[in-house]
Amino acid sequence: MNQSRLTPDEWQETARLVSLDEADFPAGRHAFHREELMNFIDQDTRSAATPAPTAPARRRGFMRPLIVIPAAACSLAVIAAGVLTLTGSSSGSRSLVAGPALTAQVGAGTAQGVPQLLNQISLAAAKKPAPTVRPGQYIYIESQVGTTYEKTVDDKTTVVSDGIHRRQTWRSTDGAKGWLIDPAVFPPGGGTIDHINEKGEIQPPSLNGPSYNYLATLTTDPDTLLAKIYKETEGQGNSPDQQAFTTIGDLLNESMPPADLNVALFKTATKIPGVVLVKDAVDAAGRHGVAVARLDETSGARTEWIFDAKSYTYLGERTIQVRPHGGDSGKIEPGTILYTSAITARQAVDEMKQVPSSAA
Numbered sequence: 001m002n003q004s005r006l007t008p009d010e011w012q013e014t015a016r017l018v019s020l021d022e023a024d025f026p027a028g029r030h031a032f033h034r035e036e037l038m039n040f041i042d043q044d045t046r047s048a049a050t051p052a053p054t055a056p057a058r059r060r061g062f063m064r065p066l067i068v069i070p071a072a073a074c075s076l077a078v079i080a081a082g083v084l085t086l087t088g089s090s091s092g093s094r095s096l097v098a099g100p101a102l103t104a105q106v107g108a109g110t111a112q113g114v115p116q117l118l119n120q121i122s123l124a125a126a127k128k129p130a131p132t133v134r135p136g137q138y139i140y141i142e143s144q145v146g147t148t149y150e151k152t153v154d155d156k157t158t159v160v161s162d163g164i165h166r167r168q169t170w171r172s173t174d175g176a177k178g179w180l181i182d183p184a185v186f187p188p189g190g191g192t193i194d195h196i197n198e199k200g201e202i203q204p205p206s207l208n209g210p211s212y213n214y215l216a217t218l219t220t221d222p223d224t225l226l227a228k229i230y231k232e233t234e235g236q237g238n239s240p241d242q243q244a245f246t247t248i249g250d251l252l253n254e255s256m257p258p259a260d261l262n263v264a265l266f267k268t269a270t271k272i273p274g275v276v277l278v279k280d281a282v283d284a285a286g287r288h289g290v291a292v293a294r295l296d297e298t299s300g301a302r303t304e305w306i307f308d309a310k311s312y313t314y315l316g317e318r319t320i321q322v323r324p325h326g327g328d329s330g331k332i333e334p335g336t337i338l339y340t341s342a343i344t345a346r347q348a349v350d351e352m353k354q355v356p357s358s359a360a
Helices: 008-015 032-049 071-079 114-127 222-232 240-254 259-269
Strands: 058-060 085-087 138-153 156-161 165-172 178-181 191-194 275-282 288-295 301-307 314-321 337-349
Touching (some): 114 259, 114 275, 222 240, 240 259, 240 288, 240 314
Antiparallel strands (some): 058 138, 085 191, 138 165, 138 337, 178 191, 301 314, 314 337
């Protein structure tokens, strides 16, 4: 299915294919039908939020994180089997406007030293104090994020970005309740990202839509964990290996894996073919680090997990175009940052919307 051939009448049909498990996790990366729905929802909402041009504006391409459904598109999300409830005021103007594409120099990647680096990262993670999380708490994650995308108006396509901005998420430990503040998604104040279906039931968590409680049940044996990832993400992404790398990266970027699982994820990554080391990568906050990365051979974009080069603390993630003529229009050139993040706070809090003093 080519997304350029989808019509508005087909959006609702496509929406029925979306699962909750893919509905609120760092984005642009799961099943192709989910990508198409999200792209067109975002396209429709952006068009509605701005004065109508002669031809409708279109936004396509890579999108991260996966909660990118603006409030005006809630009806489509509800149609999608009632799997995700997104509520928030549709009034107010967006605080973000399309700006220049985010760019950076593409660092060289090498397969040499990857197992050693991931071993050092896993050893450093094992030495860190285990997070204390009590039942009824919320996992708070604050980050700086930015996304570059293709925007088409009157059949003219340009590459623009929403710019680097603050993103805050709260998710209950059982995964049922959540709140998101992200000006690229909701108007000021944010909106709910509850995992409740139309029957009022908590939707079961999975690798693509995990809760803290769910992560605590996962095996920490790298071989068994990798087999589970391959099995549960079968048919998603551009290849099984790329999707496995993506899935682990999603868990690192916008969840809080228990300590033992956090260590196991790095050991699991050593078993995925095609993983390389990039000696210098920069997160959304401008922090330099060493990266564990993998090139998506289909899109020509490379996803990088960035770590402090001395402490091996996880800093954030970046997806950068490596090969020319990326995107639907072919205008996304090497060095274009499709998605970037920098984790600035990650801990358990007692209440929804509570901000830790360290992050206030």
